[in-house]
Amino acid sequence: MTFVEETKFQTQDNSLKRFIVPGLILVAVILSFFLVFQSEDTSEFPEFVTDAFTFTAWVNQGEDFLKVTIKEYTRAISAYVKAGYFMLEDFLLDSSWVFVTALLVIPALAFGGIKLATFILLGALYWGMVGLWESAMETLALMGLSVILSVIVGVILGIMCSLSDRFERGMKPVLDTMQVMPAFVYLIPAMFFFGIGGAPAILATMIYSMPPIIRLTNLGIRQVPNETIETATAFGSSRAQTLFKVQIPLALPSIMMGVNQTIMMALALVVLATFIGAQGLGSEIWVAIRKLDVGAALEGGLCVLLMAIMFDRFGKAVSSEHDTLPSDSQRFYILPQTWDIYPIARIIEKPLGYIHFFFTFIFSGIVRIFGFAVSSFISLFNKNYAETIGLFLNNHYFFFTGILILFGISYYDNNVMAIGSFPETWNLSFRDEISAGVKSLTVNPTFISITQGIRSTVVIYLLRPFDMYLTYLPYWYTIAALVILSWASVGLRFAITTALLLAFIGACNIWTEAMITLSSVLISVLLCFLIGVPIGILASYSKRFQKINEVVLDAMQTLPYFCYLVPVLMFFGGGTFSALLATIIYSIPPIIRLTILGLSQVSSTYSEVSTSFGGSTLQTLSKIKFPLAVPSLVMGFNQTVMMAFAMQIVTPLIGGKGLGLEVFNGLARSDTGRALAAGVGICLLAMIIDRISLAWTKKQREALGL
Template identity: 80%
Template sequence: MALYQDLNNQSLQSKFSGYFVPAIILLSIIISLILVSFGEDKSEFPEFITDAFTFTAWVNQGEDFLKANIKEYTRAISSYVKEGYFLLEDFLIDSSWLFVTALLVIPSLAFGGIKLATFILFGTMYWGMVGLWESAMETLALMGLSVFLSVVIGVLLGVCCALSDRFERTMKPILDIMQVMPAFVYLIPAMFFFGIGGAPAILATMIYSMPPIIRLTNLGIRQVPNETIETATSFGSNRGQILFKVQIPLALPSIMMGVNQTIMMALALVVLATFIGAQGLGSDIWVAIRKLDVGAGMEGGLCVLLMAIMFDRFGKAVSRETVTLPADSQKFYILPQNWDIYPLARLFEKPFTYIHFTFAFMFSGIVRIFAYFLEQVLSLISKKIAIAFSQFINLHYFFITGLLFLIGIYLYDIHVTSIGTFPESWNLSIRDQISSGVSALTVNPTFIAITKTIRSSVIIYLLRPFDMYLTYLPYWFTIGTLVIVSWASVGFRFAITTLVLLLFIGACNIWTEAMITLSSVLISVLLCFLIGVPIGILASYSQRFQSINEVILDAMQTLPYFCYLIPVLMFFGGGAFSALLATIIYSIPPIIRLTVLGLSQVSSTYSEVSTSFGGSLIQTLRKIKFPLAIPSLVMGFNQTVMMAFAMQIVTPLIGGKGLGLEVFNGLARSDTGRALAAGIGICLLAMIIDRISLAWTKKQRDALGI
């Protein structure tokens, strides 16, 4: 221990300390290997501790108490949520498809222009064309309400966090738990308290998706410069005015970022919501997957993916601070603006320009006439109001036309002919193609030979030795190492916390499972790092590669993982390797994104200087860009670790082991205590690693003076 304190001693000679840390690490690895080779069985906590610490039983008693006492209140809450949900769902399902499409397309046309509107039109048409219109409406209602409630409550809590330091301190660990605690753990008990279907699904989705909006609202408000607030105060604003007129408007970009994150996380729960009886795209995907119908599952997955991207792009369009160019003076409507040097692009855009002008002319004409009539009618009452009204209408011609258009469709649907749900004849299905593609690959000898080689080498050289190493390593050695590492990187208080948390895991008698989870997380993160960083470097050099990359990353994060689990199983077989692969697919995007961010943030001056001194591309990258990008890389590493932990709860579905499996076994036996202990175990491991890597980032930033 004393040696470690010396480590932090700044007066230590640099020559000495250069060898000191590696030496300590090497020594401890050697000791651990010796311990492992002498260990005869998996390391277990002493029985007298695990027998006395009956956390599981306590939780179950507590649950019984709650079941007997608070059920009426929780059911009342859920009945309110349910009312709202049914209202929205019935509205979306009963409305004609044309009305819903128009309702989605018109606002996006207003905020995002033709490009966004075309995309949204494509998305909504896709739901109908694959025959999932009704399910999509159910999911839209579920997600719309969850996101709406999350944003309202999340912004409120975020503002509270920003105003009170004490509130922020209490919220922080709660937010960590909300994000990492596997949804399965609270999904089944939630059903007892809140019933089945939409209401508990919405509440569960809110628990999972609220943290980002709270965090980013808090951050946004706190980042408002003090000078601005002082200026406002000196002009006589009171606290409320400062909050609503200064802080919140300035924090808006950050809040909108939170909204986007919330949307993405909410849509990740679509399939899980099926487990408590919420209908929609999630249940379609689940039923298809149960039948091994990869094509149908993938189609449903694409619907969810499109919905997520639609929400996301629409949110981005609304939050964009300044509209880049007024629509009339835009040169191009679909292609990038700077392409106007190419004659072909100009030719391509020509028809769109004409269409735009025709529509603009028609719309403004209709609105002018409408405004004129209204003015005439109103001027009978008061001349002043009439002029104000007509001016208002003429100013908002787009909005008024949109509204008239919607009312028109609505009235047509009700009074003339019923448009009804999406026409079945417009079917365009790709499920058979996907299914036959997957089955062709399943029997392709070359492909299977490749997958088998990868699988066996990863299992033999990576997974099995590492699993053995961590499970056979005596628990006191593992705990000691982690405590020392947290002492050195964060501080004394956190070292004590780490010790307590790890002892809790041990005392719950889930040490072996926890070590298996840790091992699969660390290996997946290592592989993510080895695959993700090179891709990130490539993307930071090539803009074209980056734009393709971006779309793929979006898809990887929002496509429900159930959709790709089956192909993964068919190609690689169930078990630890498929679990690893699914984890990598889900958690690699942050490391790639942040590598790109880190490398492209490095000011071009540095690399130019390096090049002018004769540094090669590799040298510039290795000596200049990488060191400067380290904080970003560590941040990406941290996010990847978090997502890999979150994925541990899904991998048991395809043969993964560890704490996630323990959660499932607990739930299968209606043993909430057992499931909760394992869920908490995942959270605690994630929190320890999170804190250590964040502290390390901070040190790097300080060292670089960023």
């Protein structure tokens, strides 16, 4: 009896709770609508706060002070970097295209075999064939120098982290901050300290791309087993010897992985650095966007995509170990090795094997002759050295052949016949065709009415009401709502932080802009859900669809984010709607991926049970699979929100508004304080939403017992 009563009480309590929370939310929403209709104009922070809190002026005063005190030093650094950059750029631009291509292809051949080398050859030829060779070289120079510098500084810092626990503890928050900040935010202070052009771009890129190499160097060295170190010490190695002869060589795979990540991050930022005056593919794309030249922008974007894939594959080939084959099996050069069970594949590969053997024979022969000549020359002076050098040359025949070929090309170019710039007749450019196609589509009346219809529907029924709602809602109400939300989901401490951060945004007098940014982010995320979740469900049921999806999503995540402005501009022109659309395209991949992941993670037992109880596919999906996939979906929400925030910084290029536009205006007016306040505002909003949604994911997981 008591038991029954207890359960009854509990259900009552539960139902009460079930009604109280939504009830409160409903009341709050109604109240907010009431407030919105009450207010005459957009809500602004009280003037006595904004007038007293002149963050912008403080930053600008600080800048003026620093300009006098430390600018000479920072300018000296940037002058050195600039000199290095010009040197590398001149080298790449002055060498013939054949030389540069060979420089890229030969290492690829050494590490990745014919397949990778062919890919890299085609990629490099593509740059030339669309007429972007020079820009590609500039991007390559910027990226190359930033990667070299990042690796040097990063490895040193990584080693220091691995040697001292205290240093590591100090570095950790710094590295965390470096990775959380949207990349664009680095560009503002970089411009402020180091000027405009290549040098600040390289330095900003270094900051952005160094964390992985520092982390992975540290990790790699720390993972060397203690026994190995003890053995080394027991054999009488000093600390330095242990470090350089044992720990670092053993950590090399991990370091190489860091280098690979650094390269990818550097490429992403180098393209973005066009906003502070860096040259290269990024500026080609920007100019194309400015001219609404869809074809050219698309070609530039493809060049960047190819470059990213080339370096990614090359880095993976360098850091992955070659699998050793059993001695009796035939080595495959082009086809997948697993196909060696098929006789036809073996017949195809046979001549390739002979060709490979033939070239190996010739080149090792050349190097042997060269090595013999060198060693006999040196043996006139010292026999021991001659032997070691001869041996060294013979062991590295591939490498020296490569060097010989490179010198051969540059000798031919300089002394026999100038190869010159990339032949213009080799033209694969399709920009005119694409632009013409787009043009014919955009004057098509049916197409115009469709796009205009979508545009005005979204603007009238979604964008404008929501913008109005958030901007007209009194600031204290919005702050209170967000603070309560973060209290309920994270905790008291974070609630206080939220209040302070929002107060900062308000006090900087950018409240309206912040609300517009928030509104466009939330609407794009909403639309991402509406579009992404069905695609994810579809993909989780069809393997083939999922495969296509994977490829597309991978490509989407490699492209630098302002490439997404192009297709939108193509069909919808500029404006707030286009900005929204570009945000959706950029930030939809995580939601699709995590829907697929969430649904396919649900163990098949559950769905089997459901089916055996007579549940239809739809019922299984909506009642069993979907609820269990919720944590994964929330995770997707989190990532999508972060990407949507990152996108806000580039959308002003096609008519976006809000904080992103403030950053742009600040940059254009050289008002560092204004740009910084808006940039920080975006970061803070992103941080608050990130924390709330992460906490929510955790709660959902716990509730489901995952």
